[in-house]
Each structure stands twice: as structure tokens, then as C-alpha cells.
Amino acid sequence: MPVDARALTEEFVKLLGFEATVTEKQVGDGVLIDIQCDDPGRLIGRQGQTLSQLQYLINRMIYQKDPTASKVTLDVGNYRANARETLIAKAKEAAEKVRRWGDIVELEPMNAFDRRIVHNALKDDPTVETHSVPVEGTTKKAILLRPKR
Amino acid sequence: MQAWLEYVVKGLVDRPDAVVVTPVEKNNMTVYELRLHPTDVGKVIGKQGATIHALRALLQVGSAKQGKRCALELIDELAPKD
Numbered sequence: 001m002p003v004d005a006r007a008l009t010e011e012f013v014k015l016l017g018f019e020a021t022v023t024e025k026q027v028g029d030g031v032l033i034d035i036q037c038d039d040p041g042r043l044i045g046r047q048g049q050t051l052s053q054l055q056y057l058i059n060r061m062i063y064q065k066d067p068t069a070s071k072v073t074l075d076v077g078n079y080r081a082n083a084r085e086t087l088i089a090k091a092k093e094a095a096e097k098v099r100r101w102g103d104i105v106e107l108e109p110m111n112a113f114d115r116r117i118v119h120n121a122l123k124d125d126p127t128v129e130t131h132s133v134p135v136e137g138t139t140k141k142a143i144l145l146r147p148k149r
Numbered sequence: 150m151q152a153w154l155e156y157v158v159k160g161l162v163d164r165p166d167a168v169v170v171t172p173v174e175k176n177n178m179t180v181y182e183l184r185l186h187p188t189d190v191g192k193v194i195g196k197q198g199a200t201i202h203a204l205r206a207l208l209q210v211g212s213a214k215q216g217k218r219c220a221l222e223l224i225d226e227l228a229p230k231d
Contacts, residue, residue: 008160015153016211042210050210053203060200061160064192 003065005072009033009058018043031072033058040077048083051076084117091118095128098145109140118143150211150219154181157204162189178218181208185223193223 006024013020013035020037037043044051055074062069075081094105107118115132122130122145129148132141151170159165167186172179185193194201205221212219 011156012153015156016207017150017153017214039214042214045206045210050206053206056199057157057161057203057207060195061157064161064163 003062003069005031005033005058005062005069008061009035009074012054012058012061013037013043027073030070033072033074034078035074035076037076040079043076044079048079051079087114087117088121091121094145095122095125098128098147102147104144104146107143107145109135109138109142111140115141115143150179150208150215150217151181153211154183154204154208154221157207158183158185158193161200162186162192164189178220179212180220180222182222182224190223190225 006022010020010022013022018037018039020035023034023036025032025034035043042050043054045053051074055072058074059071062072073080090107094107097103098105110118119130119132122128127148128145130143130145132143135142151172155168155170158170159168162168162185164186167184167189169184171182171184173182174180183193192200193204195203201221201223208219208221
């Protein structure tokens with residue numbers, strides 16, 4: 001029996017005490033579950049931390065029901081889409097700084113998911129190159145931008 | 150909150166029939182004692198405690214929304230009693 005990730009998520013957030021409308025859609029490489037609810041800030045948390053934990057729990061529950069089912073991505077009121085735009089804008093701004101001054105710019109430590117967005121945003125830029133360097137005390141890495149020689 | 154907790158924990162384990170949630174009132178706070186089948190304890194804790202941390206964080210979110218204080222305690226039946 002296939003798992004109904006949408007219904008599972010809806011039950012989850014309703015039992016938690018949120019008024020929510022949950023929709024499911026197919027995007028490129030997977031399934032996106034979108035939650036429209038009252039009080040979205042609570043479900044998102046600081047820097048999307050609560051949203052990540054919610055997504056993790058939902059995926060654990062899906063896996064328990066069907067280990068072959070693919071993972072889903074959760075979003076609350078377009079938070080992920082907006083965070084992505086903000087991050088791309090920040091990456092482009094840093095690239096502009098590198099272009100103008102020829103300096104090396106280091107972005108703050110990010111997880112793999114966010115770094116991928118930055119690398120992809122700048123991969124076609126002919127003037128800068130990006131690479132990740134480890135940061136002590138965390139599993140996150142910082143991206144270095146420098147002029148292409 | 151209890152219904153949510155039971156729904157999620159039962160969805161995470163191999164033996165949902167053995168999941169028991171007991172609310173205990175302690176100075177303005179509800180502590181949910183969670184008892185599981187011994188083989189399911191690891192599943193609810195998760196790698197580096199990821200699952201139990203996520204459960205506690207979401208419990209916090211739900212209870213804060215209702216203006217309550219809640220905590221989750223995993224009761225290990227195998228622990229020696231003395």
C-alpha cells in the first residue's frame with residue numbers, strides 16, 4: 001500500500017493544534033508537501049529549524065510504513081522558496097564584491113543543502129569560482145568565492 | 150498533545166501496540182512518560198538523538214501554541230531499579 005504523505009502530514013499538524021491546508025505536488029526530482037496554516041512562524045522556527053525537524057519526522061514515519069517510498073520535501077507558506085531566493089541574492093552580491101575588488105569572500109557556514117544552492121547559482125559565472133572549506137566545531141562548511149584565473 | 154504524541158510515536162515504531170503515553174502533572178507542566186517495546190527504543194531516539202530531539206522540539210511548538218508547558222521523558226524499563 002503506498003503511503004499517503006499528504007494525509008499523514010495533515011494529521012500530524014492538525015493533532016499538533018494547527019489549522020492547516022496541506023497540498024501535495026510533483027516537482028522535478030520529488031514530491032513537495034505544502035502546508036498553509038495559521039501561525040506559520042511557529043512551524044518554521046529559527047532559520048527553518050523546526051521545519052527541518054518536522055520534515056525529518058514525517059520522512060521517518062513514511063519510511064516506517066514503506067521503506068521503499070521516496071522522501072518528501074516540506075514547505076510552510078513558501079518559506080523554502082523565499083529562503084532560496086534570499087540565498088541566491090546573497091551569493092550574487094558576494095560574487096559582485098569579488099568581481100569588483102578581486103578579494104576572496106567567505107560566506108557563513110552552511111549545510112550541504114544550502115551550499116548546493118549557492119554553488120549552482122554561481123556555476124555559470126565566468127568571473128568567480130566557489131569551493132567549500134570545513135569549519136571547525138561544526139559539520140557545516142563555508143563557501144569561499146574567489147576570482148577565476 | 151497526547152493524541153499527537155501517540156500518533157507520531159506509533160508511526161515510528163515496529164510495535165505500536167506496545168506504545169504507552171502517561172501524562173504526569175508536575176508544577177504547571179505536563180510530563181509525558183513514554184514507554185515502548187524494548188526493541189523500539191533506538192528507533193524513537195534516532196541517530197545522535199535526532200528523532201527524540203525533533204519530537205521534543207515539535208512538542209514544544211504545539212504546547213507553546215496552546216500556552217502550556219510540556220516535556221517528554223522516555224522511560225527505560227530495563228534500567229535497574231534501586
